[in-house]
Amino acid sequence: MRKVAFIGTGGTIASIGKGPLDTVDYGANGVMLQADGILDRFPEVQQVAEVIAVPYRNVPSPQIGWPEWKELVLLCDKVVAETPGLAGIVIGHGTASLEETAYFLSLTLKVPVPVVVVGSQRPASALSTDAGLNLVNAVRVAASEEARGLGALVLLNDEIQAAREVTKTSTGRMQTFRSPDVGVLGHADGDRLAWYRRPLRRLAPETEFDIRRRESLPRVDIAYSHAGADGTAIRAFLAAGAEGIVAAGFAPGFVTPGDAAALAEARARGVTVVQSTRAGSGRVFPSTKLAAMGFIPGDNLNPQKARILLALALTVTRDPAEIARIFAMY
Structure with missing residues (x-):
């Protein structure tokens, strides 16, 4: 056996x-x-x-x-x-x-x-x-x-x-x-x-992430957007030292004007923003608007998993283009 x-x-x-x-x-x-x-x-x-x-x-x-x-x-x-x-x-x-x-x-x-x-x-x-x-x-x-x-x-x-x-x-x-x-x-x-099938995205053990000698992960928070959200939670995350923020937005990947303003402040401070969706299914598509705001599409990862991938990505790079590659690969 x-x-x-x-x-x-x-x-x-x-x-x-x-x-x-x-x-x-x-x-x-x-x-x-x-x-x-x-x-x-x-x-x-x-x-x-x-x-x-x-x-x-x-x-x-x-x-x-x-x-x-x-x-x-x-x-x-x-x-x-x-x-x-x-x-x-x-x-x-x-x-x-x-x-x-x-x-x-x-x-x-x-x-x-x-x-x-x-x-x-x-x-x-x-x-x-x-x-x-x-x-x-x-x-x-x-x-x-x-x-x-x-x-x-x-x-x-x-x-x-x-x-x-x-x-x-x-x-x-x-x-x-x-x-x-x-x-x-x-x-x-x-x-x-x-x-019946095999996953195609890159998987352990063949990944670029090695956490064995790390004492912590970069702080990444999830901002859940809702009708009337004014960015207060996002600013609190920034004050707490967030290095990345996952925006759990409306489907297919939007946030309120108040949250958008706070996320723009985050980007101005060098904080990485990944746009996810609270829908629970479907991709966040690359768009002119997201690119203009400097947000990285989270593909079809739900917010809690986008948070994990972003935290691990930040252990190997701070380059937005590289982080976008990681989200497309994983």
Whole structure:
């Protein structure tokens, strides 16, 4: 059997509620299993691979950010170096920020094995929990040769998704993770993994971003534009030291006059501005207006992922043309 490492970071997939019908307020119980405890609760996972628990720590996913991302990159390095014959890695994660962690890993990992990020919508203790089958399927994907070279992947609800494209679309439904515009890479069906496409954008480990010796990332904030927005939030971000701002604008990529004025102030200070959209789907197109304002189109990245890519881009260049290249390539 192939060997797969499992790193648990907490989240719903690790949570134990007060009973089998506790599917909403289980966090109040305050019980989360470590990686080895999750594997013990779902022993069926050992039927599809030899799964090794890797100690980490449980972190509510809204609290996960740069420190944990760097730790996970380094931990993946360590696990691959110390585990002969390792076929892949699975990372258990809360679904709130799962897509952001997966995308960061998809841009920064340097390991040659597949990395699959998995979560669940119902706690491990719930009646009809999806935690066990999601974990089994994530291990199957991580152990597969077909998953190599696809960057970090996301597995929930039998669906194999690319980290760049997937996003959480529902608070509680099982089919919450969707890839707008492009769809799934494949399915983890009962008989086999059924693959249908490969992502074309540049992916880990073949990327230009290396965060291993960095102590921090450049500060990048997201300004959500809405009717009547007057730029106050943007000016607050500038005062806090933002080096980049992602404008989550109206579709297909506009902001209010007040926000536009504040973003012009940001550009005058040398702050990089990327124009994204709050629509959740579709590209921000290059236009004469954006070029005149000095804004970089965010393509079809949602604001939270555009923020990650911009922060990483700022670690290698401050040239707007180069950052535009990075957004077109990744």
